[in-house]
Amino acid sequence: MFDAPSQFTLSRRRLLTYGAGLAAGSMIGTRAFALEKPKLKTVKEGVITIAMSGTMPVTGFKDGKITGSDAEMVVAIAEKLGLGVEPNIMAWSATVESIKTGRADIMCGNMGWNTKRVEAMLLTDPIYYNGNFITMRKSMPFDGTFDLNDAKGFTVGTGTGYSYVPDLKSIPGVKEVKLYDTVDACIRDVLAGRLDFAVMDSMNVDYMIAQNPGLDLKQLSIKPNTVYPSLSGRGQAVMGMNSENTDLFDAVNEGIKWLWKTKKNAELLARNGMTSGEYMIPMEKNPRVGVDRDEKGSYIGPAAHTPKDFSAYFA
Numbered sequence: 001m002f003d004a005p006s007q008f009t010l011s012r013r014r015l016l017t018y019g020a021g022l023a024a025g026s027m028i029g030t031r032a033f034a035l036e037k038p039k040l041k042t043v044k045e046g047v048i049t050i051a052m053s054g055t056m057p058v059t060g061f062k063d064g065k066i067t068g069s070d071a072e073m074v075v076a077i078a079e080k081l082g083l084g085v086e087p088n089i090m091a092w093s094a095t096v097e098s099i100k101t102g103r104a105d106i107m108c109g110n111m112g113w114n115t116k117r118v119e120a121m122l123l124t125d126p127i128y129y130n131g132n133f134i135t136m137r138k139s140m141p142f143d144g145t146f147d148l149n150d151a152k153g154f155t156v157g158t159g160t161g162y163s164y165v166p167d168l169k170s171i172p173g174v175k176e177v178k179l180y181d182t183v184d185a186c187i188r189d190v191l192a193g194r195l196d197f198a199v200m201d202s203m204n205v206d207y208m209i210a211q212n213p214g215l216d217l218k219q220l221s222i223k224p225n226t227v228y229p230s231l232s233g234r235g236q237a238v239m240g241m242n243s244e245n246t247d248l249f250d251a252v253n254e255g256i257k258w259l260w261k262t263k264k265n266a267e268l269l270a271r272n273g274m275t276s277g278e279y280m281i282p283m284e285k286n287p288r289v290g291v292d293r294d295e296k297g298s299y300i301g302p303a304a305h306t307p308k309d310f311s312a313y314f315a
Contacts, residue, residue: 035312037082040248042105047084048248050074051104054089055183057207057272059109061087069203069265069272070108070237073127076264077255080313091181093160096120099240105248108239110201114163114230117240118292118302122249125256125297126236127265128279132164133202133219135190140197145223148232154196157186167231168199183208191216199231203274210273234283243302251310258314 043049050071052059060067066075066087078085088104095107099121110130113123134146142150152173158165160179168177178195180186183204189195198205202219209215225232239256241249259265269279289295292303299305 038247038251038310038313040081040083040251041245042083042248043102044086047086048074048078048106049086049088049104051088051090051095051098051107052109053092053095053182054087055092055109055201055204057203057274058201059087061089067272068109069268069274070110070127070239072268072271073256073259073265074106074108074239074252076259076268077252080255080258081251081310091160093181096161096240099242102242102244105245106239106241106252110203110237111240112163112235113238113288115291116163120243121240122243122246122303123292124239124241124249124253126238126282127256127259128237128269129234129281129283130202130237130279131234132199132222132231133205134222135187135198135200135202135205135217135219136196137190137193138216138218140218142220144220146220147223148225148228151197155194157189157195157198157200159183159186159200162199163235164199164228164231167228171228187217207273236283246305247308250307251313253307254310254314257311 050059050066052068052071054060056068058068059071066072066085071085071087075085088098090098092109095104095109096117098104099107108127111117113126117123136142148171151171153175155176155178156168156174157178157180158168160181165177165179168174178186178189180189183200186195186198186200187205187208190198199222205217205219209217209219222232239252241252266280269275286293290300292299292301294300299307
């Protein structure tokens with residue numbers, strides 16, 4: 001689907017200027033030398049298109065401006081590559097297909113890594129780490145951490161396509177698991193009493209509560225349980241990209257290394273209300289080793305390819 005143009009292009013004038021500087025033994029030519037933006041294939045020329053649900057605080061679009069921690073990370077990386085960014089807002093359940101069919105370049109929004117997604121697309125290195133919470137009305141008789149075994153006899157809602165749906169459906173005695181395309185729809189059902197619990201992106205729900213302090217909602221962290229590792233364990237947020245566009249993937253992944261090096265990811269999380277240091281703490285055991293990364297972080301499995309070096313754009 002995508003061709004693979006050369007990474008660097010130097011104009012004749014720029015190359016001569018650089019060579020003259022070296023010959024003169026001065027830094028003038030070196031300072032004048034600068035990399036032109038890389039030739040990268042995107043759905044829309046010169047622009048990275050983001051497939052996103054538009055759910056704050058991780059992705060949003062307001063007054064013609066892209067907002068939200070994850071989407072703003074894409075913008076920061078794109079600027080380094082000399083690219084613009086445009087949102088393509090859709091239901092979360094539609095984002096994967098949009099990437100697979102080449103209608104968008106990247107998807108993000110507290111997107112968790114899992115083995116099914118590895119088969120469907122290229123997944124970047126993590127942009128931060130997180131855990132899951134369960135949302136309920138304040139009147140529910142639970143406090144502290146929530147034991148998943150206590151979900152017996154209750155209805156639970158979550159997002160269509162979320163990685164922990166199989167875990168929720170396997171909890172013995174759960175009355176019903178309902179799937180929703182948006183966080184708003186799920187949380188409305190909790191408030192209306194049509195759902196007892198919701199397991200959605202906790203950052204999205206925190207943002208809703210912060211914007212509406214009077215909401216009759218509380219969130220409890222889920223107690224670790226090895227029987228339900230996807231639901232109760234910590235995870236890593238990543239971005240998804242088309243499997244055939246490895247050049248763009250390599251460039252963005254280099255940008256993610258830059259986010260960590262400069263702590264730009266922590267800055268953008270905090271700007272959007274997520275100030276906990278937990279987001280920056282890696283998982284004790286990386287589940288990707290042996291799946292799409294080896295122990296040294298090299299690409300293997302469905303992600304295997306020889307990466308190109310875009311580090312010069314993030315120096």
